[in-house]
Amino acid sequence: MEISKEASEKKRKRTIKIESGTSGGAEEEEVEQRKVGQEVTLFHSACDDITRTIKEIKALKESSDKDMKVEIEGKKLEVMLQVVMLKKLNRLSHIRCKKVKDKTTEVKNMIDKSQLQLQNLLYEILHLEKEIVKCLAFRSKDEEIDLVPEEQFYKEAPPEISKPEETEANQHKLTLARLDWELEQRKQLAARLQEAEQKREQMDANNRTTHEQLDNLQPKLNSILQSTKPVQDYLNMPFDAVREEHMIAQYLPHPLFVLYMQTCAYRDAADKGLDVKLEGDVDKAKSVASAGPVTIDEESDSEQEEQEEVEKKNKKRSRRKTADVQKADKKSKVFVRHPLSVVVQVTCEEFRDYVGQFGHPYLWAQKMGGLQFLSGEPGAPQSTVARHSLPSTVSRLRRRLQSRLELLTQLAALERGTVPVSSKYQSLFPVKLSSSLKSWARSTYPDFLECPYTQRAIEARTAGEGDLYFRAVIERGSANLTAQIVVGPDYPIEAPLFCVNISWGSNRTALNDIHVQELEEEVNVQYEELVHAGSRDQLLTNQLQRLVMCLDVYLETESLTASQEGPVEIAKEKVFTRTARGRQRTKPYKYSSDTGIFTHR
C-alpha cells in the first residue's frame, strides 16, 4: 500500500517536475501555493527515501541475487528521482529566498520614505515655532509714542474716536483708538504752532516798522536838543550835561551807581552844598562794562565802599594755593581798579570862609570861652565849662611855651656845635666821648623824604609835614654819622625821632645793619631814662648825647671784631664786659653810671 502511495506521489512529483520543467513561472506559482513547512517535510521524506533505497540496494547487493540487478536498477532510478526532487526543492527555496528579499527591500523603502516625511514635518514645526517667536517679539512703532493715559483718553477724546463699547474690551482696538487720538491732537498742535509763528512774524514786522520810526525820530530829537542849548545856557539849567553824566553813570559798577544816584537825588532835593562828580576814563569803563561781570567761583567776596572818595575794592583771596592760569587771569581782572570813580564833595561854605578870616577855632579856646558843642547845636556859653578847663589849659600852654623856649636855647647851642648837657644829667654819660657833633642845621620835610634811610619811619607814619626837621652830623676819625631828626609839635611829650646813617667805609643804616637799628632804638625808644620826673625839657640834648656815646660804642666794637691789618684807627677807650651778645650780636650800648662800664640792655 505504501509503495503505491509513494508511487502515486512520485507520479505527482513527476508531474510537478514536468510542470516545472515547462516554465519558471510555474515554479513561482508553486512557491506561492505551498507553504515552507510542506517543502521541509518533502525534503525530509526525500532524504529518508534515498537513505532507505540505498540501504535496500546495499542489502540486495549483499544478497547477491542475480535478478537483483534489475531491482537494483529500479532502485537506482528511484534514488535518482529523489535527487531530482531534492534539486527542485533547492531551486524552490532559492526562489522563495529571493522573493522574501524583494519583499523586505520594498518594505524597507517604504519605511525610509515615511522617515523622511516625518523629518520634514518636524523641521516644518520648528520653523513655524521660530516664526511665532519672531512675531511675538516684534515691536511696533506705536510703543515709542507717549500716549495720554487711558483715563484721560476716555475723558478727553470724542466718542467717535474713543468708541468705548468696542475698545473697552479689546486692548488692540483701544491702542489703535489712542493712536488715532494722538494723531488728531498733534495735528491740532501743529496748526496752532503755525498760527503762532504767523503772529510772531507779524509782530516782528510791526517792531521793525516801529524801530525805523524811532530811528528816524533820533536825529530830529538831536536837532531839537541842539536848538535848546542856548536856552539852557541862558536859564543856567544844564540838562544836557546832567544827561551826559547820567549816560556815563550807567557804566559804573552797581554799588557805585547806587551811591551816585542816591547822592544826586539828595543834592537835588535837599543839599545844594553837596557836589557829585564822575571822574575817570569813560571809554575804558565802556570796555569793562561790555566785557561783562567777572566772577570767580569761590566763596566770600566782599565789596567795600568808602564814603568819601569811593573806589571799588574787590578783595578776594584764594584759599587755594595753586591757581591755574585762567583763574589768575580772571583774578587780575577782578583786582583791576574801575576806571570810573564818584567824587562826593561836601563843602561848608561858611566854615571855609571864616577860617581864613578869623583863624582856626581851637577847641581849648572855645572851652575857655565857656563854649561846648556836645550836640552840635551852639549853646549859650557856660561859666562852669570855662572854670573846669581854664587851669589845665593855661598850665599846659605855659609848659609848652617853656619847653619851646628851652628847645630854642638848646637849638642855639647845638648850632654852635656844642651839646649842652646840663649838670643834672652828666652822670648819664661817660666823661670822655671821642665822637663829636660836627654840624647841626634845620632841614625840611622834602629833604627828609628823600633820604633812603628814613623810609621806614615814613612808612610807619611817625613823621609829618607839621614837624620840625633837623640834620646833625657827628664825626669820629673817618667815620661820620648823619642823623635826620624829627621834632613833633608835641615835644617834649613826644620824643624826637632819629634816623641814622653811619658812613664808615660803607653806608650803614637800619636797613642793612641791625646794630644801627639797635642804636636807633637806644635813642628813639629807650629815652625815658634820659629825663627826670619833673622836667623833660632836656630830652633832645640828652638823646643827641646818647647818640654820640652809642656811636663811640659802635665804632669801637666794630673795629674790635673786624681784625684789620695795620694800625687800628679807632682805639678802644670804653670798658665792655663783652663786645657782642646773642645771635643778633647786640652791642653794649647801655652805660652804667655807677661802674662806668658799658653793658648790654
Added chain:
Amino acid sequence: MTGTDRSKRQLLHTTVFAQCFSPCGKYLVAANNYGQIAVYSIVAALSPNADEETRKPIYSFDGSKGSMDLAVTETDTGTELLAGCGDNNVHIWDIESGNLTSTLSGHKDYIHCLCTKNAGRECVTASEDGTVRIWDCRQGGEAVQILDPSSHEATARPSLGKWVACVTCDVNEDWLVCGGAPHLSAWHLRSLSPMTTYNSPGATHNFAMYHEDLVPCSATSVFSVAINSKSECNKVLSVAGSSSKIDICTNFGYKAFSLVFDV
C-alpha cells in the same frame, strides 16, 4: 609820651627773634626783642577776605624781658627740657617733676643754638666759643665729640669772629649743618669733617634748618625761618628778622604778605 606813640616807636624798632607754629598748624606764635609774644591766626591771614586786620596778632602778651641767651628744645619723648644757657652750660630738666636732672658743661662761652638727635638721647650745641659739641644727655659730663668750625681751614672766617650761631642735624643724623662767623658748612658726623661749605661772602648765619632736601639759610638780619608742615592746607614759610613784619611765603618762592607785630 602817650602809649600809642610809644608802641608805634617800638614797632619801628622791632626785631622778631623766634617763631613757632602751633601743633594744629593754624596759629603762629612770634616773640620780639621787647619780650612781647604775639599769636597770629594763619587761617585768617590766608583766607580770601584777609585784610590789614587779619595780619595783626589775634592775641599778645608780655613774656619776660629776659636777657639770658636761651636755646630750648624738647626730647622726642617729651619728658625732658634742654636749655643751652648764658652760663655756658646745658641744663636738662624733667618736665613732669620740674627737677634739674643734669648739667652739661664744657663750653667756654654762652650757647647760641641747641638741637637734639638720636631721639633726644644726644644733643648738639653751637657756642660763642666757636665750637660745636655733641653731648650724651644721659651720661652728662664732658662732650662726646667736639667740632671746631672756627679753626678748621675750610670753614673759618677769622675776620668775622669765631662764634657759631646755628646748628641742625638732618633726619638720618648723618649730617650736621652749622654756621655763624665761620662759613655755613655741612659736616659728616661719622668722620667729623666738613664736607661742603656754603659760601655767602660777608654774611653771617643766624639760622639753619633742614627742609626736605634744601637747606634754607639766612643772613644776618633774619633770625627765624619756620615752615608750617603741620597742616597741609596752611603750608607756608614764614621769615622773621630785624623788622616788625613777619613775611609769609605761600609757595616758597616769593613773599605773599607780611604779618605785623602790632601789639
